Amino acid sequence: MYNEALVTIESAFPLSGTLTIPEEKQDNYPAVLIIAGSGKGDRDGNLKNLQMNIYKDLAEFLTSQGYMTLRYDKRGTYKSGGNFNEAGLSDLIDDAVEGVRFLKSHPNADPDRILILGHSEGALIGPAVHNREPVDGLILLAGAAERSADLIPRQSEMAYAEMNVAGGLKGWLFRTFKVADRARKQNTQIFRKVSDSEKTVMRVKGIKVNAKWVRETLAYNVLEYLERADCPVLAVTGEKDVQVPPGHARLTAETVPGKSEWHIIPDMNHMLKDYEGEHTMLGIMKEYKSVADRPLSPRLLEVIGEWLVAQELMHSK
Known part of the structure; x- marks a missing residue:
């Protein structure tokens, strides 16, 4: 169980977000900023015609592990200010930086235990956010390890x-x-x-x-930021991801200078859900709709949970 609150992140435009806090009372909690993938999905990971709840489910899982979480609507979408069509990749990075700062200044968050979880595009910009506003760990899900060009x-x-x-x-x-x-x-x-x-x-x-x-996306090279990511990094990709080569999880882990770990999850697709059928680029939307109401890959949650425990053990030493 957890407590949930609607909050506003003060960036160039006010960003509407959802904060989850574990029900168990503590002075403060480790915290995770969730950075979404590309497109106009909302803070929960849903589109009007595709209800996936990826980020809502991730937030609930992380909170069950004792972490505060923050997820938010991108600028110019849903309840956030600004214009989505005018937002560049640099603006999305700016907004995520303000998300980290929001958590660092929150009275219930431990400023020395702030993590970023980025999915897809969020995994691409997560290292750039860390470069601007250092965090204590990166969880990069379905993220590429090559130039966007x-x-x-x-x-x-x-x-x-x-x-x-x-x-x-x-x-x-x-x-x-x-x-x-x-x-x-x-x-x-x-x-x-x-x-x-x-x-x-x-x-x-x-x-x-x-x-x-x-x-800005075509000019962006995530490798420049991965090479400077000196915090612990967990890189995870699905074996059936057709948007990002699964082997990029290993490339990510091998590129960062800090302590890293990588996993390729059997049967998991780009939306972090298990799918046993044929995976093709042309049939991608049909596939995503067919797994929309499925839970996140159980193995993915196991991997994240085990990694978080290891980070807490390191922190307590």
């Missing part, structure tokens, strides 16, 4: 490759109308147009594009 095109190429080998009528249509070639050419044009611009928001082929976020 390499990661993003490779994800697209995986989808194009699947189009070219797809079976049935769908595959025939993909190949007949050269869908992969057209998509590759269109994406190249979009990225070039955005990169050549200094606009914060652009409209490309009728679609509003967060140009600042795209430019």
Whole structure:
């Protein structure tokens, strides 16, 4: 059981968040800032058409382990101020830094035991947040260990490759109308147009594009920050993650100079849930919807719980 409170993080815009505090009374608690993945998901990890509750479930688990947690709506989404379409990656880092500072100054949090848990994009920016506002540990879930300029095109190429080998009528249509070639050419044009611009928001082929976020993401290299992450690091990826290579958990752990640990969880996908079916880039949304109401991977929670116990043992020495 735990107590929950709605709070406001004072960043460039007020960010609406949820604080969970263990029910067991203590003077203070170790605390975890949860940094979400990309997109317009809310603080609980939900989209309007995809209710996953990833971050709500993680917060509840962490609180059951004796940790305070803080999760929040990104700027310009749900109950937070600002404009989501105008927010760049640097702005998201700024907001997360203020989240760490919020916990460090909270009367119920132990400022010497603040951790960051980042998922997907949150795992990418977590090391940059630590570089600005040092924390006592990083839990990086489904995070890449390469330049974003390499990661993003490779994800697209995986989808194009699947189009070219797809079976049935769908595959025939993909190949007949050269869908992969057209998509590759269109994406190249979009990225070039955005990169050549200094606009914060652009409209490309009728679609509003967060140009600042795209430019800053393509220029971002998480390795620069991992190489300076001198705190304990836990890197975990799912064996069935098709968005981030599972082996990047090991690369992350090998890159950081501090004490590290890495795990690849069998059957776990990018949304931290177990899925036994076929994993493809083209079928990714269908897969995510099919596991939306499933719990987080039990093995993932075991790994995080064991790592947290080890950190507490180290702290008590």
